[in-house]
Structures are given as structure tokens and as C-alpha cells.
Amino acid sequence: MPPASAGAQRVEKHRAALRAQGLRPIQIWVPDTRAPGFAEECARQATIVNEANRADPELGQFMDTAAADLAEHVDALEAGHRE
Numbered sequence: 001m002p003p004a005s006a007g008a009q010r011v012e013k014h015r016a017a018l019r020a021q022g023l024r025p026i027q028i029w030v031p032d033t034r035a036p037g038f039a040e041e042c043a044r045q046a047t048i049v050n051e052a053n054r055a056d057p058e059l060g061q062f063m064d065t066a067a068a069d070l071a072e073h074v075d076a077l078e079a080g081h082r083e
Contacts, residue, residue, distance in 0.1 A: 004012070015025065031038065053059055 018025075
């Protein structure tokens, strides 16, 4: 096998340092924002959300309350892991 290039060695050193910090690499798949129709689909979904907000003025408050409740539960779980 040929020797690794300087760039490859630098990348491997960086990855080793991250692993030493307790991190690990992962791969995720995300929507391709360059795909045809992506912007139109975003606009379509935003319109649906806006219409739902207009149809139910209390929806925003409900979602804010639910998010705050979830944040409390996450904080409690994380605090339990630290003790």
C-alpha cells in the first residue's frame, strides 16, 4: 500500500484527537437542498404551517408549553446521569 499523503495523515491525526475526546464519527443523510423542487416543497410545507397557525391561534402556545415540558424532562434525565 502506498504511503498516506500529508493531507490524509493530517485528517487521521485530527480524527484520532476527536476519538481521544470520546467522540465517534457518524454519517447522516439529509435532504438535498439542491434537488429540483426542494424550495417549492419547503414553501408548500411552510404554507400549511402558517394556515394551521391562523386556524388555531392557541396552537403556538400549546407547542411552546409542550417544548418547555420536554426540555424539563430532558434536563431532569441529564441531571440524573450526572449524579
